[in-house]
Amino acid sequence: MSETLSEFESKRLLSEAGIPTPAERLVFSPAEAVLAAEELSYPVALKLCGRGIAHKTERNLVRLDLVDAGNVRRQAEDLLAQRGPDEAGAGVLVSSMIHGRRELIAGLVRDPQFGPCVMLGLGGVFAEALSDVAFAVAPLGPSDAEDLIDALTYARVLSRFRGEPEADREKLGQILQTLGQIGLDRPDIRSIDINPLILVGSRPVVADALVEVEANPS
């Protein structure tokens, strides 16, 4: 059996491993949400956040580009009201808004034959429809990471593209190498999804992530 860490816990795990995540706070009341937003500065994003909460977009649990206290308070109230019966412990994740036109997906999966494997793909909402993904067996050296990026059919969207700068391939490569290392160091982690991994200008930043771990048998 496995369970899914909350978005907050998942991103903290990635951030501690050195993968860039946006500044964010987990709060449990509308008043705290406003304080957090002021601290992070507007605009912010709000999401309902708790273990086992996935498919947030489909459930309308994501509120983006909030620019003032009134809005943050109202949306936080609304999100907390949408908690399901098993989600009483869920809070609201307040994050700095990150903007970018290019979205990737990255992740870790365990293959029964090859062990931990890292994935990179073109991502966001179209990830599965496009299916432009490639894998590499962990550990990844710098050249494995480079090749993984180039293995994408549409790798050229990562170069200078319609006014967007070239993606920071070194940073992206580091994220891929780090994912592989997590796979080797943490056998309790079954899978990681970073979706989307947004290119903020040239810089890849984790906009959302879910880490699936072996359930504690106790």
Place this chain on the structure above:
Amino acid sequence: MSEILERLRPLFYPEGIIVTGVSAHPGKFGSASYHNLLRFGFKGELYPINRDGAEVLGRPTWRKISDVPSGAADLAFLCTPASVNEELLRECAKVGVRAAFVASGGYSEAGDEGRHLEHRLVALAKELGIVIAGPNGQGIVSTPISMCAQIVPPYPPSGPISMASQSGNIGASFMNYGVLTGVGFSKGISCGNSAQLELADYLEYFGEDPETLVSLAYLEGIDDGRRFLEVARAHSARKPIVALVGGVTERGKRAASSHTGALASNARIFAGVCRQAGIARAETVEEAYEVAATFARQPLPRGPRTLVLTVAGGWGVLTADACIQIGLDLIPLSEDLREQIDKMVPARWSRGNPIDLAGGETRDTIPEVLELTAAHPDVDAIVYLGIGIQAAQAHAIKSGPFYPDHGLDRVVEFHERQDRRYALAAAEASERHKKPILVASDLVHTDRAYGNPGPVGVKESGRVAYPSGHRAVRALAQLVRYSRYRQRLES
């Protein structure tokens, strides 16, 4: 000697072979294997076992394994029923056998009972210190010692390719292409059920075997993926592996709660493994063979800059398209080459890449252009199209009613000599300048139909004549990719 070379030596270089199940009935597997060993001239000693001591193929047999002089046989080729093989293996061990190829079926492919027998066989082999290939395999080929230990042929010509296949019949297909094109094999083995020795062991052996220049593998599944990756990487650091993969499709996706898991198919993961280990992955049997034969006989290109040389338009256009599509660099023809070719042929030639001579060539043009372009520093590789056309005309004349009168004998002789010369000129320029020159023509099969000296000449030069520009381009692209892999490892 390295551990793996020593461990598998009795499989690929046995001094004597005990063949079980050799009966007077020529259709039995034991008899067929014994026949094939004799027929292709195995250089060691053979000990055919027949319970009744009957003569087989006019030769005496041995009634019991225990009658074989101790130390005379180091390999056993078992074609007997699974139920008796344990007993036979014990007897083999007593006379000094160190390896067994088990061709017999009735093991894990045949259900629970067979799976049980297979486990027992492996445990026994371990206890006896014997290595086991198979069971349920087609056999072993080792051309340095003229060994065709197989229940069915083919026996390929000798050469630098070594092959391991998880399917006996695909292994046979590879070797049939060797028979057809002439680029041959050093060793070949069918993995059978891989009860003990498996594909990775054979690849590890080929990687260290000095007779092997390139390995060719057919695989349907890998048990220990990380070991496979490690073996493949060590192999690719020295010489290439070509792989054909079956049964690995977009199906076989994991039941997954993550996006990453849902996107992780066996095919995609294996594509990553091939990329990381420098494995040249082919899509079809013929492509896999041709890529291996190309690695075996052509120098590695330093880069992707490709030139297409043709004597007729359409082939050049399609082959140029294929180059671009697959990511080869179809370089613009440099000014100095253009000026030199301008002096050699009439102005209707293409004056670009592809170099289409548009039929303007005279006696020495093709060898000269091949030499000129292969020598040029802008060029990493050449695809040469249209060999055999002149000789095809010669054949039409020769087989017609006007020959040899009206001076036709002279023109036939000229055409045939020219095409053979082109083939040899391509190989010579390639060797001289250490650049691949791939010769492609739809006339390749006329080497057999009427001995067309074009493709026959390519064969004599030790190389493959590709049946189309596309197939040459696919092989060349694999060489370019592998060359880049090696350059990066070495930098």
